[in-house]
Amino acid sequence: xxxxxxxxxxxxxxxxxxxxxxxxxxxxxxxxxxxxxxxxxxxxxxxxxxxxxxxxxxxxxxxxxxxxxxxxxxxxxxxxxxxxxxxxxxxxxxxxxx
Amino acid sequence: xxxxxxxxxxxxxxxxxxxxxxxxxxxxxxxxxxxxxxxxxxxxxxxxxxxxxxxxxxxxxxxxxxxxxxxxxxxxxxxxxxxxxxxxxxxxxxxxxxxxxxxxxxxxxxxxxxxxxxxxxxxxxxxxxxxxxxxxxxxxxxxxxxxxxxxxxxxxxxxxxxxxxxxxxxxxxxxxxxxxxxxxxxxxxxxxxxxxxxxxxxxxxxxxxxxxxxxxxxxxxxxxxxxxxxxxxxxxxxxxxxxxxxxxxxxxxxxxxxxxxxxxxxxxxxxxxxxxxxxxxxxxxxxxxxxxxxxxxxxxxxxxxxxxxxxxxxxxxxxxxxxxxxxxxxxxxxxxxxxxxxxxxxxxxxxxxxxxxxxxxxxxxxxxxxxxxxxxxxxxxxxxxxxxxxxxxxxxxxxxxxxxxxxxxxxxxxxxxxxxxxxxxxxxxxxxxxxxxxxxxxxxxxxxxxxxxxxxxxxx
Numbered sequence: 217x218x219x220x221x222x223x224x225x226x227x228x229x230x231x232x233x234x235x236x237x238x239x240x241x242x243x244x245x246x247x248x249x250x251x252x253x254x255x256x257x258x259x260x261x262x263x264x265x266x267x268x269x270x271x272x273x274x275x276x277x278x279x280x281x282x283x284x285x286x287x288x289x290x291x292x293x294x295x296x297x298x299x300x301x302x303x304x305x306x307x308x309x310x311x312x313x314x
Numbered sequence: 315x316x317x318x319x320x321x322x323x324x325x326x327x328x329x330x331x332x333x334x335x336x337x338x339x340x341x342x343x344x345x346x347x348x349x350x351x352x353x354x355x356x357x358x359x360x361x362x363x364x365x366x367x368x369x370x371x372x373x374x375x376x377x378x379x380x381x382x383x384x385x386x387x388x389x390x391x392x393x394x395x396x397x398x399x400x401x402x403x404x405x406x407x408x409x410x411x412x413x414x415x416x417x418x419x420x421x422x423x424x425x426x427x428x429x430x431x432x433x434x435x436x437x438x439x440x441x442x443x444x445x446x447x448x449x450x451x452x453x454x455x456x457x458x459x460x461x462x463x464x465x466x467x468x469x470x471x472x473x474x475x476x477x478x479x480x481x482x483x484x485x486x487x488x489x490x491x492x493x494x495x496x497x498x499x500x501x502x503x504x505x506x507x508x509x510x511x512x513x514x515x516x517x518x519x520x521x522x523x524x525x526x527x528x529x530x531x532x533x534x535x536x537x538x539x540x541x542x543x544x545x546x547x548x549x550x551x552x553x554x555x556x557x558x559x560x561x562x563x564x565x566x567x568x569x570x571x572x573x574x575x576x577x578x579x580x581x582x583x584x585x586x587x588x589x590x591x592x593x594x595x596x597x598x599x600x601x602x603x604x605x606x607x608x609x610x611x612x613x614x615x616x617x618x619x620x621x622x623x624x625x626x627x628x629x630x631x632x633x634x635x636x637x638x639x640x641x642x643x644x645x646x647x648x649x650x651x652x653x654x655x656x657x658x659x660x661x662x663x664x665x666x667x668x669x670x671x672x673x674x675x676x677x678x679x680x681x682x683x684x685x686x687x688x689x690x691x692x693x694x695x696x697x698x699x700x701x702x703x704x705x706x707x708x709x710x711x712x713x714x715x716x717x718x719x720x721x722x723x724x725x726x727x728x729x730x731x732x733x734x735x736x737x738x739x740x741x742x743x744x745x746x747x748x749x750x751x752x753x754x755x756x757x758x759x760x761x762x763x764x765x766x767x768x769x770x771x772x773x774x
Contacts, residue, residue: 224647231605231650232612233643234631247648249706254594254652257664260671267666268673271496271722273747276483276528283522295389301619308614313626 219248317455318347321362321406324453324774331772332429332451334444336367337375338407346404357516359402364448364457367408368415369500370489371395374405378491379413379423379441382637383617392489393524394458394500394517401516406454409444413639414608415465415493417441418711419701422641427698430473431770432737436695439469442503446473449503450738452774456513457503462493463596464690464715466501467727471690471740474729474766476757478502478510481747482722483528485514486521494603495526497596497719507758510726511535514750530748538751539758543577546756548743549584549683554714560693566731566739567689570760574687577759584679584686588671589717593709595672596716598652598665604642605649611637644705673721680746685756687743688714690727694737714742724750728757729766 224244228235235243297303302310325338343362350360365371368378370388372395377383395405412422420428420443428443430436431451438447442459446469449457459466461479470477479501487498500517504510518532550571555564575581613619613633620632638646652661679686692713701708718725724747727740745753 219651223651227647227651227654230654231646232609232627232630232634233638233646234628234635235643236635239640239643243644243647246644246705247651250597250648250709251651253706254598254661254665257591257594257668260588260591260668262664262667262671265667265670267663268669268720269666270526271482271719272526273481273483273528273722275530275747276526279483279520279527279529281525291389296615298389299386299616301613301617310614311624311626311629 219244219251315347315351315360317360318343318362318404318406320774321454325407325448328451328453328772328774331434332431332447333426334409334428334447334451334453335364335407336377336410336425336444339374339405342373343404343406350402350404354402356400356402357512358398361403361456362406362454363398363403364407364409364445364454365395365405366411366442366445366459368411368460368491369394369458371405371408374408376408376491378415379411379425380638380642381424381618382611382633386617388489390489393486393521395489397517409442409448409457411444412441413642414491414604415441415460415462416604416641416645418464418468418708420444421698421702422639424639430695431772432474433695434772435697436737437472437698439472439691439695441465443469445503446470446475446477449475449505450770451772452769455504456509459501459503460490461499461501461719462497463600463719464712466503467715467725467742468691468711470503470727472695472738474738474768474770476504476507476510476726476728478514478726478750479718479724480514480518480750481724483526484724484750485517485519486524486527488521488523492607494600495607496603497600507754507761508536508539511539511754533751535751535754538755540755541759541762543574543579543756543759546579547582547683548574548579549679549686550581551584551586551589551686551688553585554589554688558692558710558713559689562733563689563693563739567687567741570730570741571687573760573764577763582683584683586675586679586717588668588675591668592672592717592720593713595665595668595720596712597648597709598661599669601645601649602653602662603649605646605653608642608646641705669720672717676721676723684752685743685745685749687741690714690740690742694733694735694739718744723747724753726753726757728760730764732768
């Protein structure tokens with residue numbers, strides 16, 4: 217199924233990407249080609265096949281991952297804000313929302 | 315101390331040619347090396363190591379080869395780094411890679427491609443190309459990379475070194491920047507099986523910070539390197555040695571099969587009936603997971619933020635448009651598309667079902683053999699620029715490697731010779747879950763009788 221420019225724009229919107237004109241043009245045919253390739257999976261009958269959720273081995277599935285609910289140290293405000301592009305008074309500042 | 319100095323000097327000297335490192339920490343590494351000389355006698359005391367730039371090392375940058383992270387300095391160490399530090403290893407630098415580990419040639423790095431030390435007009439492979447090139451050129455004896463669809467094994471093959479992707483859950487992904495969480499695994503590069511074994515022994519094991527690590531004892535991997543192959547059964551998937559496989563690669567890997575037979579292994583025919591569907595499955599699952607994992611890069615908490623975006627959503631969109639490169643955007647788009655309303659069952663659920671079939675192929679095959687041999691890459695290193703405009707052709711480079719990530723099994727690439735153009739060729743061994751000791755022993759037995767001693771023209 218060919219993917220047109222309107223589809224690409226819709227997906228870009230969902231993905232929070234503001235694509236350049238040129239990308240809007242090239243991504244359509246490229247993604248159409250990749251999707252056509254992917255659709256070869258339809259040759260396979262997968263009725264009654266359980267989907268593989270995640271990548272765990274049987275031993276991984278058996279591994280106990282819960283832990284006691286105990287207070288522990290965390291990064292702390294200073295370290296957490298160290299790499300923020302626009303920190304302000306102990307917060308992450310963002311442009312206006314409304 | 316001398317080893318670390320040698321590595322730093324070599325890294326600095328060769329980086330203009332190879333572009334393998336994005337950061338070299340001369341001062342920090344020399345200071346660490348001096349400390350270790352005094353007080354550390356760990357398993358890797360004083361061993362210089364290079365780390366792919368998507369694994370967090372405190373005090374150094376983690377760019378993931380992306381402009382959106384740029385010179386991001388993580389506030390903590392990845393678990394594998396904590397373990398390497400305890401064992402006395404010295405991180406000398408962060409290596410170049412495809413942006414967010416998405417690529418098979420290193421050409422998707424925002425900081426330029428890594429050059430292959432065997433021929434600098436050729437790609438290093440990817441995505442962990444910088445780590446592979448650094449080990450191949452003799453800059454460091456060992457390096458870490460990450461392998462989501464072959465990103466350790468394929469560059470290892472193209473650069474002529476060993477590259478191991480362990481079983482899913484063998485080591486911790488805490489501090490590895492996530493690409494596709496159900497496929498990602500940190501792996502090891504080295505020039506000898508013994509060095510892979512030593513590093514794996516240090517980084518493997520359960521980590522409370524990563525719930526997907528399994529509670530499976532870590533054996534002494536070096537003790538498994540006996541060279542004894544009596545009783546070993548190696549599966550030969552004949553059907554994978556046909557279409558699209560370079561003749562020289564085919565010949566070379568078939569000759570490895572002969573070597574194993576001479577060493578006492580039994581060669582048995584195996585089939586992986588669904589292997590041909592692996593790339594399709596991979597590019598649905600990996601992109602779907604990536605579209606979700608990469609949602610965090612929004613210009614708020616760290617990294618790059620676009621200027622002149624006075625409204626929040628506009629800021630997200632502009633930051634991501636300017637910060638991500640074309641392949642990352644293409645994959646986010648593809649992943650968003652396959653997960654979007656109305657398509658989820660047709661693509662994502664279908665892919666997960668075929669993933670089950672691929673897993674079952676391996677479980678069945680391992681009932682009659684202990685390991686499976688394939689080429690690692692269908693061709694030796696291709697030219698820089700050769701496949702840039704054709705994403706699908708680039709994806710097909712991963713044809714032999716993605717199955718291991720989908721099934722969660724371990725795989726190792728081992729160098730087995732040079733093409734007539736003097737480009738390295740590698741073969742791959744895949745084994746059942748937790749069979750790293752056996753894979754390493756198979757690699758070791760081969761290198762005992764057919765040591766790969768050639769050095770690349772660009773060499774430390």
